[in-house]
Amino acid sequence: MRCLSHLQIIHNVIIWVLCCVCCKHFSPSYFSFSLVSRDNQTRQIQDAVSNVEKHFGELCQIFAGYVRKTARLRDKADLLVNEIYAYAATETPNLKVGLKNFADEFSRLQDYRQAEVDRLEAKVVEPLKSYGTIVKLKRDDLKATLTAKNREAKQLSQLEKTRQRNPSDRHIIYQAESELQRASLDATRTTRQLEETIDNFEKQKIKDIKNIFSEFITIEMLFHGKALEIYTAAYQNIQNIDENEDLEVFRSSLYPPDYQSRLDIVRANSKSPLQRTGSLKSSLKTVQISNSMPRKEEEEEEEEDDEDDDDEEEL
Template sequence: MNAVLARDSQVKIMEKTVANAEKYFGRFCSLMASYTRKAAKLRDKSDLLVKQLIDYANTESPELRNTMKSFAEELAKVQDYRQAEIERLDTRVVEPLKLYGIQLKQIQTELKRFNSTRSNEIKQLKKLVRLRQKAPLDRQVIAQAESSMHRAMADTSYTSKRLEETFDCFQRKKLKDVQRIFSDFVAVEMIFHAKALEVYSAAFQSLHSYDSGKDMEDFRAKIRATSGDYNPHPVHTTSPSPSLPRSLGGQRQPCCEDMTLKDLKDLKEHAPLRQLWPQQPSRAHRSQGDSPMQHLPAGLPLATLCIHL
């Protein structure tokens, strides 16, 4: 009877072990599979971001275009490392956790077989006790009951020993697998993040080295080209006007009192008088084909000349 009670305690411990493993390993498997799927979705979204960055870069100025394309290439490298991370997680973490579902079902089958043989043992033991109470003198019936009980005890002992070995192997494997699976998980994540950190550092340097001044110059040049060659800040020059002789544009012109008739005739050869004086002499003061300057002396001052004209 004590052996039966001892086996009951063993069965309870085994059943609790199986129940905990089934509960938590099932959750681990579900969560790690969801984790891997989330990483795959993040990879897909990042691939779309890379495509949009390249499309945007093709619309920008040369410096920004090169910078954005370089950034997109670095981001694409991160997604390559993320793809390797996903494959490793699926192989080293998710798949081993899935296998525990099959192993736990096999152990549950062993437990059911053991419970069946143990129930048969308890049944034969109770039958023997009852026969000894009812017919203590019927040796043949009691002998048959004892024989059945011994066979049931032997079956239970064999099944119990087999179950202990199975559970011993399962527990040892479970403890090592927990260590290995989550160590692999951490190693995969460390490798990914180490590689991603290197690539992100290069991407950061590429963005940080971007100089917007060249693109602004290019943008302003395009704006000026579309609006014409108008310069809002003209440069003032001291060169003489091309419409006048160099002596008129580059030197101070003599005043009217200093000029003689000879100077006036020389000035007339270069520009009409209407450009020098705002008002012309009236037609009434000169006759057709005759000029008043023809009858004036050569050394007459310009002031006197203006009075005659």
């Protein structure tokens, strides 16, 4: 029993010394300053996380809409390609070939547009979308820090009440101070962890923003570079269409096969007046020659008859 009483006395002395130390180094003003400092720090971290949550969410929605619009444009272009193919099948040869080549180039462009859509989805939208989970984890860290801070504030308030109610009871005061010290150490630990986490979060955020926008620009430059090349080839295919040859084909399709012989007759009848006068003179000359030939034959026959009469008279 004596040994136990001596141990109890030593224990009480140690408690008294610790209480004195705690009262000296962990005064309410010290804890109040620590709480205010951590409050300001936590508020800044919370504002930074909320800012990222807001603007990254807006960027994600807008980029996703941009990708959907690009995909719709690809679908409309596919419809346009099909219609050009259908129309080209009904046209004249040169126009048919030109339109078909144009549709081939335009269809090839849509393959690159599909690649653009896939890359934007993977390199831009998905990284922004992942920040929803990242922000949720940071809010959980903030919540743990706020819980520890509130526990520290509660223990500080309880210590002050204990000192007011039982200013002479050092044992109760010591217990309250010990609880406050443990709460303060826990709050300090969680705050330091949060500082490290938010520092890494800020570093990763800046890096991700650079990568996301760099990827966006690179993807768009690749697509538009290919688009310029393909549009140039498509333009050349359209310019190579021979209008005159197709026009002749079209005109020939309007008339029957014997149109050419009839056309020659029409052309012959549509000669100039001088040509018609010359041809008339030649035709008259031909008629005169043909008319004079029977007259000569008649005169020769008459002469022969006269000679025959003379012969008969002589006989």
